[in-house]
Amino acid sequence: MAETETALLDNPVAGRPTLILRSPDFHSITEVVAEPVERKTPIGWWLVFLPSLALLSLLGVAVSWLFWEGIGIWGLNVPVGWAWDITNFVFWVGIGHAGTLISAILFLFRQKWRTSINRAAEAMTIFAVMCALTFPGIHVGRVWVAYWMFPLPNQMGMWPNFRSPLLWDVFAVSIYGTVSFLFWYVGLLPDLATMRDRATTSTRKFVYGIFALGWRGSMRQWHHYETAYLILAALATPLVLSVHSIVSMDFAVSVLPGWHATIFPPYFVAGAIFSGFAMVLTLMVICRRVFHLEHIITLRHFDFMAKIMLVTGTMVGYAYGTEFFTAWYSGNPYETFAFLNRAGGPYAWAYWIMVTCNVISPQIFWSQRARTSIPVLFVVSIVINIGMWFERFVIIVTSLHRDFLPSSWGYYSPTIWEVLTLLGSFGLFFTMFCLFVRFLPMVATAEVKTVLPQADPHFHAGPEREVVAHHSHPVVPAMPAAAGGPVRRRFALPFLARLPEGPHYGFLAEFATPADLYHACERVRDAGYTRWDAHSPFPVHGVAGAMGLRRSPLPWIVLVMALAGGALGFVLQWWVHTSAYPLVISGKPYFSWPAFIPVTFELAVLLGALGAVFGMLGLNRLPMHHHPLFRSTQFNRVTDDAFFISIESWDPQFHPSSTGKLLESLGARSVELLES
Helix, strand or coil: CCCCEEEEEEECCCCEEEEEEEECCHHHHHHHHHHHHHCCCCHHHHHHHHHHHHHHHHHHHHHHHHHHHCHHHCCCCCCCCCCHHHHHHHHHHHHCHHHHHHHHHHHHCCCHHHHHCHHHHHHHHHHHHHHHHHHHHHCCCCHHHHHHHCCCCCCCCCCCCCCCHHHHHHHHHHHHHHHHHHHHHHHHHHHHHHHHHHCCCHHHHHHHHHHHCCCCCEHHHHHHHHHHHHHHHHHHHHHHHHHHHHHHHHHHCCCCCCCCCCCHHHHHHHHHHHHHHHHHHHHHHHHHHHCCCCCCCCHHHHHHHHHHHHHHHHHHHHHHHHHHHHHHHHCCHHHHHHHHHHHHCCCHHHHHHHHHHHHHHHHHHHCHHHHCCHHHHHHHHHHHHHHHHHHHHHHHHHHHCCCCCHHHCCCCCCCHHHHHHHHHHHHHHHHHHHHHHHHCCCCCHHHHHHCCHHHCCCCCCCHHHCCCCCCCCCCCCCCCCCCCCCCEEEEECCCCEEEEECCEEEEEEEECCHHHHHHHHHHHHHCCCCCEEEECCCCCCCHHHHHCCCCCCHHHHHHHHHHHHHHHHHHHHHHHHHHHCCCCCCCCCCCCHHHHHHHHHHHHHHHHHHHHHHHHHHHCCCCCCCCHHHHCCHHHHHHCCCEEEEEECCCCCCCCCHHHHHHHHCCCCEEEEEEC
């Protein structure tokens, strides 16, 4: 990234030039990321979207027939009461793990390489959870009376059993999907503002503007935004570990040989990360090639992802071996038979497909050449996901089809309706992902810009590393003060956002680099101004300190909300089982508080995440779709490559002459007096 260089190449698919990034600066990154959204829909997109839509229609047909005829159209039998429905559910939940892992855990560990792939991974998480929730939603039988299972109202006398891992699952997966969506949307806010400011039609500007909530790239907004993003990452990290652990408890708390194993929670989590990264890799290989993102999604990113798959694949292989060891070491003949039956029984073909795909195929990633070979990465990532589907199938079906009574042994075979439902779930996933890459930036533009050298306010470009400024503007002389009385304060909804009332809003000054902005903020602060702000395309670290901003109160808001959520969850479960509907279940006492912990934790995370998001919006006075700064044509570039300082006219130090001269003396490229 030593030089700033871009090139235009012909794109035969779209029939128009395509911007190829050779060595990035702020503006060129915006161009490359926005280009797939802004250009005419390419033929290649239709070639993927239409088959996906066709598969989605198959899902509609299969589910409609299921509702009409009932679960009997599936191949379920005695003793195999669970098969493809739960296999597909666990498979899709596992796929969704990589997005939160990349976004949250790697963010907490300050792994900068995540910035090029986290947006697509987060979107993949949301779509995978949508697919996952489809299966428990349709396999309950009479779906139209599913409301009977809700705690309130209790007109049917069917209180949910909060001591059951099946109900923990409902809370875990639904809350995981909700928090993942909040995390994704918060990260998307600055890029929605970028698309709003680049929009060339009124419709696109309106739609992107509505969802951008009036984001202005204000440093005060970035200050609360970064705090909210960090808190969401901290909340999502234990959540991503708990979700698949709770999913595994659906099996682990049973007394069925092959399921009753304490290794399941870490084993399931490792497998989820393994399959999730494989799906991210599959999608990123395609998007990188189709949308010319080679210099943003690099071979270095693929190398890191391949290493993670190698590690997690080895962990999964270790878990396979541990299962056999514990079955032998336990001396339990039923447990030993269950695992020998997996490897040598009627479903041995599925078991050895699983081992080949999940244990043997990732070993190729010991070679760096394989980790950086696009064809190898693409093929192995698909093979891994095939193997991970078979893993869930083997765990569920082989443990059920031969239970304690040989007289009830059976062999499960799927029907055409189960096959169509699985294919339809892939149609739902790829349809949503196609819509995502078509209408939203698939790369977190603001986050990618923060890792560039020139994003550092202390970066000094030498003669061989000169940063070229785009769209230079002349300095606009300060306008004289308008006649009238003193400026008054007024309040503007929402969140009682205060704006000046008078002939002018204030001054807007543009600066060329983050370093210029940083030093200008120090001077404005030292001059005694209090009603002012800095604006940038990304959070310039150090500027908040240069402005003298205090720590955000957002952590306290989140703490109160999380404690309230945990208390609400615990009291609800206590009230249900000890007062409203006491039942003796499996000989357990009414107040079985250890069983209340999963739901208590999930609700604490949910309300904490809601507190982080809505607290951030409240502190930032968003949404505010109308603001005087938006009247400046230069200010549109605040989400691209421009840096600004705005000083409001009702600041006690404000004067139309002296304030304008101060901004000019700071090296501003332009100074503009804005109407109120």
